[in-house]
Amino acid sequence: xxxxxxxxxxxxVIIVIVFFAIPLxxxxxxxxxxxxxxxxxxxxxxxxxxxxxxALGLSLTLAVLTxxxxxxxxxxxxxxxxxxxxxxxxxxEGITLLVFAIPAITLVIGAxxxxxxxxxxxxxxxxxxxxxxxxxxxxxxYRALDAGxxxxxxxTLVDAAQSLGAGWPTILLRVILPNLRTALLxxxxxxxTVVLGEYVLSSLFLYETLPVFMAEIxxxxxxxxxxxxxxTVLFTWGLLVLVSFVSRRLGGxxxxxxxxTT
Amino acid sequence: MTTVELRSVRKTFGDFVALHGLDLNMTDGExxxxxxxxxxGKTTALRIVAGFELPDGGSVLxxxxxxxxxxxxxxxxxxxxxxxxxxxxxxxxENVAFGLRVRGxxxxxxxxxxxxxxxxxxxxGKEGNYPHQMSGGQQQRVALARALxxxxxxxxxxxxxxxxDAKVRVSLRNEIRVIQxxxxxSTIFVTHDQEEALTISxxxxxxxxxxxxxxxxxxxxxxxxxxxFVAAFVGExxxxxxxxxxxxxxxxxxxxxxxIPVQQAAGRSSGERVRVLTRPESTYLRVTSEGDGKxxxxxxxxxxxxxxxxxxxxxxxxxxxxxxxxLTDVTGGGHDHFAGGVRVNVTFDPATALVAxxxxxxxxxxxx
Numbered sequence: 001x002x003x004x005x006x007x008x009x010x011x012x013v014i015i016v017i018v019f020f021a022i023p024l025x026x027x028x029x030x031x032x033x034x035x036x037x038x039x040x041x042x043x044x045x046x047x048x049x050x051x052x053x054x055a056l057g058l059s060l061t062l063a064v065l066t067x068x069x070x071x072x073x074x075x076x077x078x079x080x081x082x083x084x085x086x087x088x089x090x091x092x093e094g095i096t097l098l099v100f101a102i103p104a105i106t107l108v109i110g111a112x113x114x115x116x117x118x119x120x121x122x123x124x125x126x127x128x129x130x131x132x133x134x135x136x137x138x139x140x141x142y143r144a145l146d147a148g149x150x151x152x153x154x155x156t157l158v159d160a161a162q163s164l165g166a167g168w169p170t171i172l173l174r175v176i177l178p179n180l181r182t183a184l185l186x187x188x189x190x191x192x193t194v195v196l197g198e199y200v201l202s203s204l205f206l207y208e209t210l211p212v213f214m215a216e217i218x219x220x221x222x223x224x225x226x227x228x229x230x231x232t233v234l235f236t237w238g239l240l241v242l243v244s245f246v247s248r249r250l251g252g253x254x255x256x257x258x259x260x261t262t
Numbered sequence: 263m264t265t266v267e268l269r270s271v272r273k274t275f276g277d278f279v280a281l282h283g284l285d286l287n288m289t290d291g292e293x294x295x296x297x298x299x300x301x302x303g304k305t306t307a308l309r310i311v312a313g314f315e316l317p318d319g320g321s322v323l324x325x326x327x328x329x330x331x332x333x334x335x336x337x338x339x340x341x342x343x344x345x346x347x348x349x350x351x352x353x354x355x356e357n358v359a360f361g362l363r364v365r366g367x368x369x370x371x372x373x374x375x376x377x378x379x380x381x382x383x384x385x386x387g388k389e390g391n392y393p394h395q396m397s398g399g400q401q402q403r404v405a406l407a408r409a410l411x412x413x414x415x416x417x418x419x420x421x422x423x424x425x426x427d428a429k430v431r432v433s434l435r436n437e438i439r440v441i442q443x444x445x446x447x448s449t450i451f452v453t454h455d456q457e458e459a460l461t462i463s464x465x466x467x468x469x470x471x472x473x474x475x476x477x478x479x480x481x482x483x484x485x486x487x488x489x490x491f492v493a494a495f496v497g498e499x500x501x502x503x504x505x506x507x508x509x510x511x512x513x514x515x516x517x518x519x520x521x522i523p524v525q526q527a528a529g530r531s532s533g534e535r536v537r538v539l540t541r542p543e544s545t546y547l548r549v550t551s552e553g554d555g556k557x558x559x560x561x562x563x564x565x566x567x568x569x570x571x572x573x574x575x576x577x578x579x580x581x582x583x584x585x586x587x588x589l590t591d592v593t594g595g596g597h598d599h600f601a602g603g604v605r606v607n608v609t610f611d612p613a614t615a616l617v618a619x620x621x622x623x624x625x626x627x628x629x630x
Contacts, residue, residue: 152350153345153347156343156345156347157347157349159312159314159334159341159343159347160341160343160347160348160349160405160408161349161360162313162314162333162334162335163312163334163335163337163339163340163341163409163418164335164340164360164361164364164408164409164412165335165336165338165361165364165365165412166335166360166361166364167335170364174349174360175349175351178351179349179350179351
């Protein structure tokens with residue numbers, strides 16, 4: 001019985017690996033394919049293209065700014081909901097999902113019309129993408145942080161800290177955030193992946209982020225686009241590994257669970 | 263010296279009235295328990311004292327000064343919660359030192375005070391353990407040490423033993439009482455466990471449906487319950503059905519054919535149907551072949567040996583109490599004459615009996 005279960009589980013794992021591995025291997029092989037056999041031309045052309053570095057730089061800048069803005073906004077929101085407005089939790093959850101119901105083009109046209117009247121200068125900077133990316137990452141950041149807050153008894157920890165004389169800055173920095181770090185890292189990871197993969201908004205606003213650059217390369221040089229796509233996937237995976245590592249290191253001060261007696 | 267006074271404290275949550283104007287005062291170094299069933303308002307009262315809830319009316323006075331506007335972190339009160347509430351990212355010693363760090367103590371002061379507190383609660387050697395590496399009892403000891411480390415004016419304990427197993431609960435409650443007496447710190451202890459409250463309190467405030475039923479020493483609460491609720495909630499009670507009889511100066515209750523003088527019946531109208539509540543240890547039996555007019559005729563059902571005492575169960579002949587079981591506790595040995603089927607007369611100590619109307623008793627039972 002156990003052997004049969006092991007075989008079933010093994011088959012499932014193999015299918016999953018194949019499902020993910022085949023496209024990536026295909027990308028890798030294709031990126032090294034040339035008219036006269038294997039070549040590194042596609043990779044070389046990316047590395048030599050100055051547009052790649054500016055697109056990468058812009059995407060990373062946007063990712064960092066979006067992550068900071070998103071974490072500040074969503075941490076404050078989640079804490080407020082859990083401490084002061086639990087009855088609004090469903091509403092806030094609904095709001096975070098709203099973006100999926102609004103087509104990107106609608107969002108851009110509406111926002112552009114508004115900004116042209118109020119602050120036309122804002123449209124001249126790629127940083128205009130940050131608030132849109134923050135909205136796009138709402139659903140992911142909110143859920144990651146909400147799960148983190150639910151895992152700890154927030155209200156009691158806050159009460160305990162207050163009864164010991166702590167004010168809000170101390171409670172936030174020494175009690176809440178240290179216990180939310182894994183959730184914060186998870187939320188940051190999700191936000192970065194959203195930004196690095198977002199194409200529609202940046203192309204509509206006419207800014208060349210990494211996905212836009214990738215699409216442009218793809219129209220002229222398919223192998224180059226494949227190489228870039230692979231790079232992006234590897235970068236995201238690297239980030240995931242880094243988040244897990246940092247998360248484990250931050251929590252590493254705690255000794256492993258031991259058997260205890262009263 | 264620290265005194266705490268609650269004056270007409272009211273609190274509502276929507277339509278639910280949690281406290282109906284609670285008046286209560288505790289003296290310096292006193293251990294007061296708030297005792298009552300779930301939803302009686304005891305935790306709300308404690309949270310109002312701590313500053314976590316604001317009263318809708320009334321005031322809380324600490325050493326005579328109104329502290330309504332003081333936030334929880336300025337009230338100088340240490341609190342221990344039901345579910346430990348240790349900071350998971352800190353070791354035991356770091357948890358204990360947290361309040362001291364907030365107060366800006368030097369590292370050496372913090373180390374010394376925290377070490378003393380950890381030792382006081384019997385956790386020397388566990389300083390470096392994280393909460394997840396400690397048992398519930400150990401975590402609650404750390405929480406106690408943490409609350410005491412800041413030398414609070416008042417110690418607030420919100421059902422701190424509820425999450426612990428029975429053995430740990432008993433030992434920790436004794437430790438809490440010893441430490442509280444050593445430090446002579448004014449303490450409010452919230453519990454729904456009457457045994458806990460009776461065992462460690464100087465005084466007990468029994469609450470029901472947001473109202474103070476009785477505030478007194480454990481002995482007063484047990485021996486002289488002021489209301490049917492207290493009689494029914496604290497300890498066990500026998501209930502006799504009767505009718506008010508006698509004169510205004512010498513009130514009595516007629517139970518079946520027997521009239522028993524009960525001072526508690528004073529002020530009630532003659533003929534009013536009432537219930538008389540008595541404790542098993544204040545209820546007595548006498549073997550008799552026939553009624554003598556001085557006791558309520560009954561038949562022994564069975565005996566239960568309970569160690570230091572023997573509990574005897576009887577059925578009254580009285581038609582108003584069909585099937586009512588009367589409990590009588592007798593100490594010492596040699597109770598063979600109270601064997602099953604033996605005819606007895608039941609009496610009780612009129613000084614400790616409580617008289618209530620059927621409606622009062624019913625509402626007290628519902629409140630539980």
